Amino acid sequence: MTYTDNGNHGSYRVKGDTGDWEIVVGLEVHAQVTAQSKLFSGAATTFGAEPNSQVSLVDAAMPGMLPVLNGECVRQAVRTGLALGAEIHRWSRFDRKNYFYADLPQGYQISQLYHPIVGEGTLDVETDDGTRTTVGIERIHLEQDAGKSVHDLHPTMSYVDLNRSGCALMEIVSKPDIRSPAEAGAYVAALRQLLRYVGSCDGNMDEGSMRADVNVSVRRPGEGFGTRTETKNVNSVRFIMQAVEVEARRQVELIEGGGTVVQETRLFDPNSGTTRSMRSKEDAHDYRYFPDPDLLPVEFDEAFVADCLASLPELPVAKRARYVEALDISAYNAAVLTADVETARYFEAVLDGTGAPLATAAANWVTSELFGALKKAGVGIEASPVKPGQAADLLKLVGDGSISNSIAKQVLEVMVETGEDPAAIVEARGLQQVSDTGAIDAAIAAIIAANADKVDQYKAGKEALFGFFVGQTMKAMAGKANPGVVNERLKAALAG
Amino acid sequence: MTALTDLTIAGMKAGLAKRDFSAAELTAAHLTAMAGARGLNAFIVETPEIATAQAAAADAALARGEAKPLAGIPIGIKDLFCTEGVQTTAGSKILEGFIPQYESTVSGKLLGDGAVMLGKLNMDEFAMGSSNETSAYGKVISPWKAQNSNRELVPGGSSGGSAAAVAARIAAGATGTDTGGSIRQPAAFVGISGIKPTYGRCSRWGVVAFASSLDQAGPMARTVEDCALLLTSMCGYDAKDSTSLNVPVPDFAAGLTGDLRGKRVGVPKEYRLDGMDATIAKLWDQGLEWLKAAGATIVDVSLPHTKYALPAYYIIAPAEASSNLARYDGVRYGLRVTPPGGNLADMYSATRAAGFGAEVKRRIMIGTYVLSAGYYDAYYTQAQRVRALIARDFEQAWAHCDLLLTPTAPSAAFAFGDKADPLAMYLNDVFTVPSSLAGLPAMSVPAGLSADGLPLGLQIIGKPLDEAGVLDAGLAIERAAAFTARP
Structure with missing residues (x-):
């Protein structure tokens, strides 16, 4: 992995008992591609539909069913890559990531490990305090989403909703260029902004259209990378910032207490604002990636890329x-x-x-x-x-x-x-503005006549009273007098 | 008069057209034969009601003069093809009771062309096997017996039910699928013809997957012309299969000539194995003579990486299978076994332990192993390189010849239990696997008999999309061999 950090960061530090710590963050953002149908099937992708109402035979992995790539998803990934100034790979390929889970009907997720569709790019990020930095993009690949397991509807059974199964995701992987919770938040906000401009993802984080896996490690400033943990599926900018902050603090406390950070997958609990271990490296799946033999490599020509570029707003x-x-x-x-x-x-x-x-x-x-x-x-x-x-x-x-x-x-x-x-x-x-000097002059004359004392004070140098005359005139004109004309005529009248 | 079940598909078409007999009579004759030959265990599901109704529809179409090309032809469908409303198990217990809501593209095309479905044909579980001994629904028994022996013989595999049914005159033809020889080897074992077309000719949509990059459907029938008739209906581009080839499908039967003038037939020297059965070696030479007589010139060619084909195949096919079979997990369809107090992982283990047979488990484990971290490059990546070299071997051979002639299998049909060692069983695919890895069209035609009177086949391998050339050479051998032996 190339390290593209331009060093232009705020000086965010975790204050430990033994001194300052710098945090290093890389984000893997899963963004659901805006498309009428799923990545490899014709089923619809509308959010909030009745459970299992948007499931094709392919999504349910019925015997003999085959994936067919949705060209619109390819187009959206390429457009997104172009918007990030990224390398567009004219040849990419889908791989199978094999693991068993009840909401993964095929027993594998179709993804792109070896040859992603988009390579390196960058995203400029500005935090609220005005610090600007450039975060490197490592890659974007297309992959299928899984379904949803529901464990709390029945005491002994789990339910599975496959509506989301097979929906297209772009996994946008940043380089470990982020150095503070604020930068992490600003990066996700900037990415969301860009995706919404491009129209490749609606960015609705509360509907799960964007979620992030947050990779965090800590180190003494200037030293090499520490061991990182990956906090999965964090689904709001605020939670992402919190997850970075609490996970960095946990790691610092752990190291300062004589422990070591283990490479593991963690979960963020928004209620307690903490992360907890999900599985360690030893329990990590061996995903047995290999090229999906049901699909041909994705190849496109310069004209396709040019069309994608021309379509960017x-x-x-x-x-x-x-x-x-x-x-x-x-x-x-x-x-x-x-x-x-x-x-x-x-x-x-x-x-x-x-x-x-x-x-x-x-x-x-x-x-x-x-x-x-x-x-x-x-x-x-x-x-x-x-x-x-x-x-x-x-x-x-x-x-x-x-x-x-x-x-x-x-x-x-x-x-x-x-x-x-x-x-x-x-x-x-009848709200038309009145610029007729006759009507305005008449109103002014009446006000001057009724407020002789204030006129005298004004003339004696209390110029702040001018506002009072303006207010009275406007009131008399029911707010419809042209303020410019009122000013001009008042000045003349008071000078007289 | 010849029994209706003895007719070729071409003969049936002619008889139906002339109204010598009705489709109903033809189907009834086959249903009777099916009922009389249950001892072979060729069918997992018989569908007489469907067949009778389809035959009636065929008769109506014939009467209207609107008969489709296969109107009234009674065929069997290998149980790997999903058939709408009819149980489809792939020969596995894990799919027992599974009734698809959809029809595979290939079976749909055959039925759409008027074919009559007699039932679903038995097969090795998930098409993994060369003897039909791995079916969860009992082994298929070949209608053949060796001279002076009463031992039951294997029909070959994995399309063993297809082979047995066609050879025993229960079905006029059948669908098979071929991943490493599963059409050609059983065809050879029972003395019928079978062709695996170019990879991508037949849609894989709705065919239960074994090894996606190799699986290819094809017909099995008693004559080359009958294969051509079925193949024409089975082929065709299908947008639902990304690996389907978008090329025109010729009328293979109409184009058949058997004329090989100007054709060069290559003899790959690497196929002449040490200790090759003398009868088979002799038959191979005889086949070359027949092709020469039909106008071909014979050339020696080399396919230098042939010996690596079998090991590469037995890495690639199990690797793909280990992933393809992950969907049989007890969650959505098929068998589910829930151990008391067990969790999801326990359910997976129990379901798959009970649902898969030993050979399927063996291949899932091999496939899982070769894809594992640390082994992937040494096995899978290396096997893919070998595969590319094998494909290149063929490409280079095509500079010197148009077709290749080889034996189909290294032996005639063997008796049940004779190849209990899986490796001995895998060696049965030695001649059929290389062309599968290269995705080439290849067919087996019956050419003679072994010393003890069992059928032997010769294999013709062609260039990509040259099914027509393969069929012509098959026809030339069929004519010259005049193979009339029957079980």
Whole structure:
């Protein structure tokens, strides 16, 4: 294994009784490939279906059944590899990983040990404190998922649900380049973000679409690798960070107490926040990998790779840079808007309606007003009651002075509630901004007349009172006065 | 008049077409023969009701003038082929009572072409065996007896039920499968013809897997032409089998000529084993003369890695089998044995201990061993290299010849128990295994009798996809040998 660590890490250390320890983490992320059907069968892959309702004869490993490779899964793996700047292997092959388990009908998992479809790549990762590092990708291979054993429905029997059996997974293996729980979390978040952009995995960790095996070891800074443990099937970013942290601490305590870390497979228990041993190296299975004779090697030409490349959308790093450089959006907003592909998709649909000159206003509005409204409504942006076209119309009404920002907030509330178009709401409720100087001047005159004392104080130098006059004028105008015009006319009137 | 069961498939087709007899009569004659020959134990399941209904359908189609190529032809299906609604066991206790909800591609094509299914034919368990002694449903007994002996003889294996049924005139033809000789050796032992086509010609979908990279279905029948008729129906691309070949299927029977003019027939010197049975050696020479008479030229060729074929085969085939048979675990179908208080692993052990016979267990253990960490390279990887060299041997031979002629087996049929040593049994495959490893089409045709009056076969091996050439050479031998002996 090549070691690609660029050394650019935060200085995270586990403080032991005998000094500082550095942790070394490598992650194997299993990402379920977004596809209509399974890796080697035509059965559907919808999450949450009735148990055993999405099982073909192949998935149940009936006698004489044969796997047929789903080309879409190959395409998604190649697209993912390209998005990670990885080497795409024009020739790869499937191997059988043999072991017995009740939810593994074939008695083997079809995977790719010897010749994975994707080779080395990299992923740039930024932690919350702004530390940036590059994590090496060792490989991506395609493999079948197993079914699900259910042990708690019956006192003496176990149930097996084969819906997931045979679903396509990409196993994305990182190099041991990660040095802190925060980096581990940031890596998984960045990977999830990328997969969702590419569209090769929906990244729904709570549905099990992404899970990680967490390899952890500790060492004195500058020394060689220690013995690692592998904590299996951790299914959230938070748990992954916790697993790294507690497992590193356990190893440090073990070593400092005179023990040695044994290479073993462990399980993370989210309830107790601890890891426990699942099986040691001595009990490890001998998987007897060998090339699957039911399948031909996977070969494709340059045109296929070129098609995959052409099909990739703009990826988060590039998109974020473009927002800052070409659209003049703040770095913070650019990060927020590109964090999730759905947000970026929404934002760009809004921009399609407003045009680039309103990009900054649109960015501010989406990240503050819309996010606030969605949070209040308790829905995600993909289910936003305000469609991007409607949002663009609203922003344009503000942009051309038809309504003020404060009126826009009111309009948004109505839009969220009713789904109506902003122009219709403005029209129906008479919220059109007033720029007519006659009406504004009349209101100003009345206010000056009613507040002679404050006018005198203002003129004597208490300029903070200007805000009071603005407020009174806007109130008199029911919020519809153009604030620019109000400012201008007030200044003139007060100067008189 | 010839008994209906004595007719060839071609003869049956002609008689049915002329309405000399009905499909119902033809099937009834075979069902009677089947009932009269139960002592052979050729069938695991008899399906007379299905056969009768299919025969009636064939008669209706014949009456309408819409008869398919095999309308009304009564055949047996080896129990390795999954048959919808009819128990399929692969000769194993572990699948006892298993009734597939699906029809294998190959049996489906035969039935789709109008064939009548008489029943499921007995076989060595999971096609592992050369004598039919490993079947969980009792051994199949050859209809043949040696002169001056009353000992029961093996029909060969693993397609022993197919061989016995066709030789005994219970079925007009049968499906077989061949992994290392399981069509050709039993065909030779009972004096019938059988062809294993090029790997990928017949879909493996729905055929219980033994060794996936070697398994190939093929027909067994009493004449070369009958094999050609069945083979045409059995072959064809199947998108459900990734190793299936997407190539056109010729009408093999229509193309048969027996004319070998311009063909070069190679004689691989490595097949002339020390201590080879003199009768077989002589028959081989005779076969070469017959082919010469049919227009071929004879050339000596070398297949230098032949001696490594058997060891390589007995690594690769068990390796694949050890994995292919993992699915028989008692969880979803077939036998399940649950020891009281046992856990999942105990259930696996008990189920597989009770469900698999000794030979199957032996091969699972060999296969598990050769794939194990630390042994994989020394055995499996090395065997794959040998396999590549053997394939190259054949490719180089094709520069000098178009076909190869060899004996099918090193001996005639033997008596039960005579090859109790597994290694002695494995040696029976010595001539058939190399072409299996290379995926080549190969057939056995009956060519003569041993000193004690038992059938002997000659094997023709062809280039990839040259089944037509193999069948032509088979026909030439069949015509010249005029093999008329019958059990």
